[in-house]
Amino acid sequence: MAPATKSDAPARPRTDTGTEGPIAAWYARQYARQSLSEIEDIKVVARRMAPHIGATSQVLEVAPGPGYLAIEIVRLTGCHLMGIDISETFVRSAAENARRAGLDIAFQRGDAADLPFPGDQFDVVLCRAALKNFARPLAALNEMHRVLKPGGVALVIDLRKDFSPQAVDDYVRGRGTIAATMIRLTFNTMLKKRAYTQEAVADLVAQSHFRHGDIRLAPSCSSCGYTNKLLRSE
Numbered sequence: 001m002a003p004a005t006k007s008d009a010p011a012r013p014r015t016d017t018g019t020e021g022p023i024a025a026w027y028a029r030q031y032a033r034q035s036l037s038e039i040e041d042i043k044v045v046a047r048r049m050a051p052h053i054g055a056t057s058q059v060l061e062v063a064p065g066p067g068y069l070a071i072e073i074v075r076l077t078g079c080h081l082m083g084i085d086i087s088e089t090f091v092r093s094a095a096e097n098a099r100r101a102g103l104d105i106a107f108q109r110g111d112a113a114d115l116p117f118p119g120d121q122f123d124v125v126l127c128r129a130a131l132k133n134f135a136r137p138l139a140a141l142n143e144m145h146r147v148l149k150p151g152g153v154a155l156v157i158d159l160r161k162d163f164s165p166q167a168v169d170d171y172v173r174g175r176g177t178i179a180a181t182m183i184r185l186t187f188n189t190m191l192k193k194r195a196y197t198q199e200a201v202a203d204l205v206a207q208s209h210f211r212h213g214d215i216r217l218a219p220s221c222s223s224c225g226y227t228n229k230l231l232r233s234e
Contacts, residue, residue, distance in 0.1 A: 063130030067094025
C-alpha cells in the first residue's frame with residue numbers, strides 16, 4: 001500500500017486530553033437523540049460482532065463514548081464487556097446509560113495508547129469512531145494487539161476522509177436546525193481534517209503489530225466509514 005501523505009495523516013497533539021465538560025455533555029445529548037438510521041447502524045455493528053462473542057467472552061471497547069454500542073452488544077450476547085475512555089465525562093455518561101439499561105458494564109478512564117490491562121486478556125477489542133481522534137494511533141493499535149488473546153479479533157470502525165455531503169445530510173436528517181448545522185460544521189472541518197483515507201489506514205496497520213487487516217468501505221455508518229478487521233494470529 002502507498003504510504004500516508006501529510007494530508008492523509010495530519011499532525012496530531014502529543015497527548016490525548018479527551019472531550020470534557022459542556023462539549024462532551026452536548027455530544028452525549030445529541031447521541032441520545034439518535035435517528036432511526038443511527039440506531040440501526042449500532043445494531044448492525046453489534047450483530048456483526050455477535051458471532052465472535054459468547055456469553056463468557058471478555059470484550060474491551062476502546063473509546064465507547066456514551067456507551068450505546070457496548071449496551072447493545074451485551075444485550076445481544078451477555079458477554080463480559082469493559083469500556084475505557086480518556087474522557088471522565090463520557091465514562092460517567094456511559095456508566096449511567098448502562099445502569100438505566102439494567103446491565104452490568106464496567107467503564108473506566110484510561111488512555112488508548114497505554115491501556116491499563118495485562119496482555120492476552122480480551123477475546124475481542126472494539127473501537128468505533130475514535131481512531132482519527134487519537135494522538136498516538138499507532139501506539140493505540142499496538143495496545144489493542146497486546147491486550148488481545150492469541151486468535152482474538154479487533155474491529156476498528158471510523159470515518160473515511162472522502163465521505164460524501166449526502167451521507168452527512170442523511171446523518172443529520174430529523175434533527176433541529178441548530179444541531180444539524182453544528183454537526184455538519186463539525187464533520188466538514190474538524191472531523192474531515194482528522195479522518196484517514198483507506199490507504200493511510202492500511203499503512204498505519206502495516207506499521208502496527210497486527211501487520212495487516214481486512215479493510216473495507218462500510219455501507220453502514222451512514223455510508224461515511226470504513227471497517228478494519230484485525231486478527232491476532234499468533
